Amino acid sequence: KNDQEYFSDGLSEELLNVLAKVNNIKVAGRTSSFKFKGKNDDLKKIGKELGVEHILEGSVRKSGSKIRITAQLIKVIDGFHMWSETYDKDYTADNLFLIQDEISKKILKELKIKLSIKDEAYLKGNQLLINRKPKDIEEAIKEFKKAISLDDKFAEAYAKIATSYSHLFSYGNINRKIAFKNMRDNVDKALLLNNNLGSAYAALGH
Numbered sequence: 001k002n003d004q005e006y007f008s009d010g011l012s013e014e015l016l017n018v019l020a021k022v023n024n025i026k027v028a029g030r031t032s033s034f035k036f037k038g039k040n041d042d043l044k045k046i047g048k049e050l051g052v053e054h055i056l057e058g059s060v061r062k063s064g065s066k067i068r069i070t071a072q073l074i075k076v077i078d079g080f081h082m083w084s085e086t087y088d089k090d091y092t093a094d095n096l097f098l099i100q101d102e103i104s105k106k107i108l109k110e111l112k113i114k115l116s117i118k119d120e121a122y123l124k125g126n127q128l129l130i131n132r133k134p135k136d137i138e139e140a141i142k143e144f145k146k147a148i149s150l151d152d153k154f155a156e157a158y159a160k161i162a163t164s165y166s167h168l169f170s171y172g173n174i175n176r177k178i179a180f181k182n183m184r185d186n187v188d189k190a191l192l193l194n195n196n197l198g199s200a201y202a203a204l205g206h
Contacts, residue, residue, distance in 0.1 A: 007096060008060040009034075011069070014104040015056070022108070025115060028052055047076030054082070054115065056107070067091040067099070071107050073114060078193065080153045083114050114150055121147040122157055129164060134172035140164050155193035155200065162186035162203035 013030065020027045028050040036046050043055055058071035072084035087106070089099050125143035128136040141164045147157040162183040169179035183203060190200035 166206035
């Protein structure tokens with residue numbers, strides 16, 4: 001049991017270290033995050049206390065020489081599981097640090113895909129939308145859709161797609177019926193996910 005806890009604490013520290021080095025990802029410190037170890041507190045409460053949008057949680061189970069590590073990325077606002085994975089490894093005292101290193105790198109890779117690329121696509125979409133040129137607006141829609149493909153509960157991206165169709169109607173030559181249907185569908189999705197979202201109500205106003 002102590003051996004298992006030692007391993008899981010070491011893996012948690014390793015993950016904190018590698019994630020803290022990634023640009024655009026702000027990570028809660030060891031003291032703050034370890035305070036919730038082994039507790040089943042409400043995720044929204046934990047997220048609020050830590051000031052984070054996502055929580056990476058996991059568990060370590062050992063049986064003989066086998067070790068099973070599970071990890072899942074959860075969006076605080078709605079408890080949605082964005083990603084989860086299970087890793088099975090042969091465990092010895094000699095390869096303990098190697099396993100920690102390997103698993104932390106695999107998890108980092110997944111998180112960079114889920115978080116960094118999603119955010120980059122969203123920011124790129126916003127930048128393209130500013131130009132008010134039909135081609136750029138169409139590219140912005142693609143970027144927002146890319147963000148949604150990585151996180152289908154991304155309310156802000158749905159709202160921005162609605163705004164994009166509004167601009168496409170104003171500055172391009174898209175059919176009014178098609179533009180309004182796309183706006184309505186995406187506003188509805190955004191508000192279903194977050195009924196306090198300002199950008200969704202702005203799109204609704206359009």
